[in-house]
């Protein structure tokens with residue numbers, strides 16, 4: 001049996017070389033449905049580059065990225081989004097001068113774009129989806145609030161909502177709790193635990209307390225290669241991991 005066909009995401013022998021420097025080096029990585037997988041590792045380990053490769057922002061030098069059995073390495077960023085891959089960058093890219101509701105609305109699939117949406121009478125279907133997502137991201141009472149007035153944490157949640165409304169099968173988040181308050185971190189942990197149901201979630205994070213709270217599996221990346229992978233407990237007691245990462 002070809003077991004790779006069972007994975008949402010199957011990365012095999014993936015390498016990217018920047019002027020001879022291998023930022024990602026012969027990486028093998030698999031992600032199941034309903035799995036919340038956290039990638040940790042020192043600065044410069046190649047974590048963000050892995051996300052860049054999956055979402056098509058960076059082209060691989062060699063290797064394969066299969067998402068629901070389709071090869072992503074030859075697709076454009078736009079095609080990859082359409083296949084069902086959503087990615088949140090470190091800095092939120094929301095429309096600060098639009099309301100929470102409008103931000104969610106313009107992200108709705110087959111939406112009308114920023115200008116058209118303002119003229120458009122919202123259908124009940126779109127509105128009920130927006131309300132459902134707003135509930136999930138804890139912004140149900142802020143639908144009319146201008147996004148620029150939200151707290152830093154709420155802006156991050158809004159951007160997660162703008163991805164969720166497109167119902168991605170794979171959601172990738174780069175350091176989602178950076179700069180958040182303790183309370184916001186706890187709420188974000190609960191949010192991520194909920195949204196991994198029915199999809200796969202790949203998170204890069206440094207905050208080990210947060211990682212411990214959410215991760216089904218942890219992979220430690222170091223110099224573009226996997227140092228260890230397993231559940232939190234297994235990874236935390238791995239001597240190689242303690243030496244290059246957790247020991248500091």
Ligand code: ADP
Pocket residue numbers: 018023041042043044045046047048049050
């Ligand atoms: P991490 O997210 O784990 O901190 P990155 O993936 O951002 O690490 O970077 C891994 C290494 O690859 C770093 O040494 C970085 O300087 C290098 N790198 C990343 N992107 C590029 C690029 N587009 N061109 C050249 N070098 C890059």
Ligand code: MG
Pocket residue numbers: 047048049
């Ligand atoms: Mg990074």
